[in-house]
Amino acid sequence: MKNEAPLRVGIAGVGTVGASLISMFLNDQERMTQRFGRQIVVTGISARSRSKDRGVDLSEMAWFDDPVALAKSDNIDLFVELMGGEDGPALASIRAALELGKPVVTANKALIAKHGVEIAHLAEQTNTQFGFEAAVAGGIPIIKTLREGLGLAQVQRVYGIMNGTCNYILTRMTNEGINFQDCLKDAQELGYAEADPTFDIEGFDTAHKLAILTSLCFGCKIAADQMYVEGITRIDQADIKVASDLGFDIKLLGVAQRTPDGIEQRVHPTLVPKTSTIAGIDGVLNAVSLETDHVEELLLAGPGAGGDATAASVISDIFDCVRGTHVPPLGLPVAELEPYDKARMREHEGGYFIRLNARDIPGALAAIASRMGESEISLESVIQRPDLVVNDPETKSEATRTVVLITQKTLEQSVRQTIDRIAADGFIVGKPQVIRIERF
Amino acid sequence: MKNEAPLRVGIAGVGTVGASLISMFLNDQERMTQRFGRQIVVTGISARSRSKDRGVDLSEMAWFDDPVALAKSDNIDLFVELMGGEDGPALASIRAALELGKPVVTANKALIAKHGVEIAHLAEQTNTQFGFEAAVAGGIPIIKTLREGLGLAQVQRVYGIMNGTCNYILTRMTNEGINFQDCLKDAQELGYAEADPTFDIEGFDTAHKLAILTSLCFGCKIAADQMYVEGITRIDQADIKVASDLGFDIKLLGVAQRTPDGIEQRVHPTLVPKTSTIAGIDGVLNAVSLETDHVEELLLAGPGAGGDATAASVISDIFDCVRGTHVPPLGLPVAELEPYDKARMREHEGGYFIRLNARDIPGALAAIASRMGESEISLESVIQRPDLVVNDPETKSEATRTVVLITQKTLEQSVRQTIDRIAADGFIVGKPQVIRIERF
Known part of the structure; x- marks a missing residue:
C-alpha cells in the first residue's frame, strides 16, 4: 500500500468537529502514514463563511461555495459531510458523492434518522462505503460494535444515555438540588445547551439516535417518527428526591426492545437503580448498553459530543474506507431489513x-x-x-x-x-x- | 458474494467456548447467511477426547487427533485455536495455518502474550488475517476498538478489570463482609475459580491480557515478563472496610500508562473511588477503560468469560476474515512497533x-x-x-x-x-x- 497516491478528502461544514478534524489531518500526518502507509489529505472544503477564523489553516484547500460541487469534484476521493440538517445541501451532497461511487462519512443523525434507508440503498447500488459512527454517541464506537463486533449475537434490548445536555442537567439537579430552569441556564452559559434547547431537552435528539440504533439492533427499517418521546422539562426536584430515597436516579433514556407485541422504541425520563452501571454515567457523558442472547450485556461509555471525540469517530470511518472494509451501512443489506413492527406504547x-x-x-x-x-x-x-x-x-x-x-x-x-x-x-x-x- | 462456496472452518479444542461456537454454527446458519450471503461450516475438529459428550453433534465433522494436521488440512480455509497453552500444539498449529496463508482466530491470551509479535510477523509475511478478540476480556470488543475504532487518538492510560474470578471474590468480600478464603471456596464451588486458582488470584491472567493491550495502546512490542504483578490473596476485610469508609472500593486492576520514565505496566489490587464507573463493575463482569488525547475516556464493560460471550468474539473475528478486513494484528506493522520502554516501578x-x-x-x-x-x-x-x-x-x-x-x-x-x-x-x-x- 506504501506507494499509493494520497487519499483526497473533501469536507463540507467546518464547525467545531470540522475544525478538529482538519487540525488532526494537518498535524498528525506522521501518525497517519505510520498506521496506514498512505497519506490522507484534505483537498477541498465548503462552509458558510469564508472569512471566519476557525483556528486552522485552510489556505491549502480548494474552497467550494456549493457543497454539492465539492462532493462531485474530481479533486476528492472521499466526502465528509458535517453541515447538519436533515434535508437540503447535506442530503444533496451525500447523494451526489454516493452516485459517483465516492465513500461518504457523516455525523448527521437527523439526516440518517430520516433518509438512512434510502442512502444505505444508494451506497449498496454503487458499492460505496457509507460511515456514520460520529452520528450516534460521538466518540463511542457503537456503530462499529453493532455492525462488526457482536458475531451472531441478537440484541434483545438496547438502552442508553445519548444526550449530554439532558444528562448534565439531570446530574446537577441530582447532585446539587438545583431546579430544572437554573440548570438549563447554567448549561447554556457553559455551552452545553443551545440557545434554543428544545431539540435536546424534549428528547428529539435522543430519538434520532435511538432510531438509528434500533435499525442496527433489530434488522429493521429506520422509523424515527414511530416513537414515544418525552423530554425532561417536567422533572421536579421532588421527583429526584423521592426517587433517590427509594434507590433510583432519574436519567433520560432511549430504550428499544423486542416484545411479543413488536419492537418498542421510547425516549423518556426513567428511574434506574442507583446500583446499575448506567446510573453512574454522569454529566455530559453518554453510554449505550446492549443486551443480547450471546453476550449478556455490553456497555460502552464515553464522550457523546465534543470536537475531538467526534472527529476521532469520523477518522475511524475514513480509515475503514481506506482499508476497504465493506459492511452494509445498516448492518444488513437493505433488501433484508424488515419493516419496523411497532409495539403499541399502551x-x-x-x-x-x-x-x-x-x-x-x-x-x-x-x-x-x-x-x-x-x-x-x-x-x-x-x-x-x-x-x-x-x-x-x-x-x-x-x-x-x-x-x-x-x-x-x-x-x-x-x-x-x-x-x-x-x-x-x-x-x-x-x-x-x-x-x-x-x-x- | 452470494454464490461463493461455503467457508470451511477447522476448530482445535472443544471445551466450553468450542462447544458454544459449534452450536452457533450448527443452529444459526440462517442468520449467518442473511448477514453474509455466504455459508460458514465447521468441517474439521480436533480435541483431546473423542468420546466425551459436549452437547453438540460433531458427527458431520472430520476428526483430527493432531491439531497441526487439522491446521494443514486441505479441507479447511480458516483455523480456530481454542486449546490453550502458551507453546506446544497451540503454537505449532497456529504457525502451520499461517504459513499456509490460512486465517487464524484464537482466544489464547497466554500464547499471544508470549509469542504475539512473532505470530503477527508471520501473519504479515503471508498476508494472512490473525484475530484474537476473544483473548482479552471475552465478549468485549476491545481489540477491534483499539485496532479500528479510535481514529488517530493516542492512548495515554489503559486500565481495566480483566479477571472475573478476582472481581467476583472482591465484590463478595465488599458486599457481604466474607473473608478471602471463604469467597475463594464459594467461587470454586460455583465454577468461577479453578481447582488451582493461582493463575487468576495471583494476577498472572490479568497480566497476560494487559501485556496485549499495552502493545495495542502504545505501539510497542509485547512484554508480559516486564510487569509488576501482585494478586489479591493478601486483601483483608480490614482493608476493604477502611477503604469503604474513605469512599473507595478495592479492585484488581491492570494499568498501563505513559510516564516521563517510560511505559508503566502493573497489575495490583487498587483503591478506586466509589464514584468512578469502574467501581460499579461488579461480580464476574470485566471492563476496560481507555484515556486518549482525542477521546477523553472510553469505557467498555461486559462479560469477560463464558462460552457464548467468548464464542461471539470468535465469530466476529471469523466474520472480519470473511469480509476481508485487513488490519495489522497488533495495530501497527511489526516493523513499526517500538521496543517496550519499561518505566521503573519505584x-x-x-x-x-x-x-x-x-x-x-x-x-x-x-x-x-x-x-x-x-x-x-x-x-x-x-x-x-x-x-x-x-x-x-x-x-x-x-x-x-x-x-x-x-x-x-x-x-x-x-x-x-x-x-x-x-x-x-x-x-x-x-x-x-x-x-x-x-x-x-
Whole structure:
C-alpha cells in the first residue's frame, strides 16, 4: 500500500468537529502514514463563511461555495459531510458523492434518522462505503460494535444515555438540588445547551439516535417518527428526591426492545437503580448498553459530543474506507431489513413512579389507593411526606399533599386509565407526574 | 458474494467456548447467511477426547487427533485455536495455518502474550488475517476498538478489570463482609475459580491480557515478563472496610500508562473511588477503560468469560476474515512497533493506602508519623480505630493496633524506603499492607 497516491478528502461544514478534524489531518500526518502507509489529505472544503477564523489553516484547500460541487469534484476521493440538517445541501451532497461511487462519512443523525434507508440503498447500488459512527454517541464506537463486533449475537434490548445536555442537567439537579430552569441556564452559559434547547431537552435528539440504533439492533427499517418521546422539562426536584430515597436516579433514556407485541422504541425520563452501571454515567457523558442472547450485556461509555471525540469517530470511518472494509451501512443489506413492527406504547409493561397532588381532604389517599386496587395495580411503595413540596403553579391556590406511588410491573394503558379515573374523582389537582422505571 | 462456496472452518479444542461456537454454527446458519450471503461450516475438529459428550453433534465433522494436521488440512480455509497453552500444539498449529496463508482466530491470551509479535510477523509475511478478540476480556470488543475504532487518538492510560474470578471474590468480600478464603471456596464451588486458582488470584491472567493491550495502546512490542504483578490473596476485610469508609472500593486492576520514565505496566489490587464507573463493575463482569488525547475516556464493560460471550468474539473475528478486513494484528506493522520502554516501578507516582500493625506501646504512632514526615510524604488520612481487627497470625502473640495511613501523591520508592525504616524502628509487627490508589 506504501506507494499509493494520497487519499483526497473533501469536507463540507467546518464547525467545531470540522475544525478538529482538519487540525488532526494537518498535524498528525506522521501518525497517519505510520498506521496506514498512505497519506490522507484534505483537498477541498465548503462552509458558510469564508472569512471566519476557525483556528486552522485552510489556505491549502480548494474552497467550494456549493457543497454539492465539492462532493462531485474530481479533486476528492472521499466526502465528509458535517453541515447538519436533515434535508437540503447535506442530503444533496451525500447523494451526489454516493452516485459517483465516492465513500461518504457523516455525523448527521437527523439526516440518517430520516433518509438512512434510502442512502444505505444508494451506497449498496454503487458499492460505496457509507460511515456514520460520529452520528450516534460521538466518540463511542457503537456503530462499529453493532455492525462488526457482536458475531451472531441478537440484541434483545438496547438502552442508553445519548444526550449530554439532558444528562448534565439531570446530574446537577441530582447532585446539587438545583431546579430544572437554573440548570438549563447554567448549561447554556457553559455551552452545553443551545440557545434554543428544545431539540435536546424534549428528547428529539435522543430519538434520532435511538432510531438509528434500533435499525442496527433489530434488522429493521429506520422509523424515527414511530416513537414515544418525552423530554425532561417536567422533572421536579421532588421527583429526584423521592426517587433517590427509594434507590433510583432519574436519567433520560432511549430504550428499544423486542416484545411479543413488536419492537418498542421510547425516549423518556426513567428511574434506574442507583446500583446499575448506567446510573453512574454522569454529566455530559453518554453510554449505550446492549443486551443480547450471546453476550449478556455490553456497555460502552464515553464522550457523546465534543470536537475531538467526534472527529476521532469520523477518522475511524475514513480509515475503514481506506482499508476497504465493506459492511452494509445498516448492518444488513437493505433488501433484508424488515419493516419496523411497532409495539403499541399502551402495551408497554413496567414499573411506574406516579406523583400526584392530592387535595388535603379526608379520604383522598384512600380513594386513590382504591382506584389502584380496582385496576389490580400492585403498589410497591406509597410515600406521603410533609417535606415533599412541589413548585406547581396549578396547585398554589389550595392546600395539597404530594403523594408518590411506585407500582409493580403493570401495563401502561392500565396506569393511564387509572390515573384518568383518579383525576375524574376530583381528589387530585393539576397534571399527575408519571415516570417509567427500568431495572437492569 | 452470494454464490461463493461455503467457508470451511477447522476448530482445535472443544471445551466450553468450542462447544458454544459449534452450536452457533450448527443452529444459526440462517442468520449467518442473511448477514453474509455466504455459508460458514465447521468441517474439521480436533480435541483431546473423542468420546466425551459436549452437547453438540460433531458427527458431520472430520476428526483430527493432531491439531497441526487439522491446521494443514486441505479441507479447511480458516483455523480456530481454542486449546490453550502458551507453546506446544497451540503454537505449532497456529504457525502451520499461517504459513499456509490460512486465517487464524484464537482466544489464547497466554500464547499471544508470549509469542504475539512473532505470530503477527508471520501473519504479515503471508498476508494472512490473525484475530484474537476473544483473548482479552471475552465478549468485549476491545481489540477491534483499539485496532479500528479510535481514529488517530493516542492512548495515554489503559486500565481495566480483566479477571472475573478476582472481581467476583472482591465484590463478595465488599458486599457481604466474607473473608478471602471463604469467597475463594464459594467461587470454586460455583465454577468461577479453578481447582488451582493461582493463575487468576495471583494476577498472572490479568497480566497476560494487559501485556496485549499495552502493545495495542502504545505501539510497542509485547512484554508480559516486564510487569509488576501482585494478586489479591493478601486483601483483608480490614482493608476493604477502611477503604469503604474513605469512599473507595478495592479492585484488581491492570494499568498501563505513559510516564516521563517510560511505559508503566502493573497489575495490583487498587483503591478506586466509589464514584468512578469502574467501581460499579461488579461480580464476574470485566471492563476496560481507555484515556486518549482525542477521546477523553472510553469505557467498555461486559462479560469477560463464558462460552457464548467468548464464542461471539470468535465469530466476529471469523466474520472480519470473511469480509476481508485487513488490519495489522497488533495495530501497527511489526516493523513499526517500538521496543517496550519499561518505566521503573519505584518511579511510579500515586497515592498509597498503608496498613500497619503498630505495637501497642506509647510513641508508636508518633514514630511512624515522624518517619513519614522525614520522607516528605504528606498524609491525607490517618485511621486508628479499636474495631479494626486483622486476622494476622504474625501479630497474635502480642497486642497491636491497626493503623491505616493514606498518602497524597508520592513516589513508590519513597513509600518503600519509609516503610523499611518504620519496620527497622521496631514499632510495627508483621508485613505492612500497601495498596496503590488510582483516581479517575
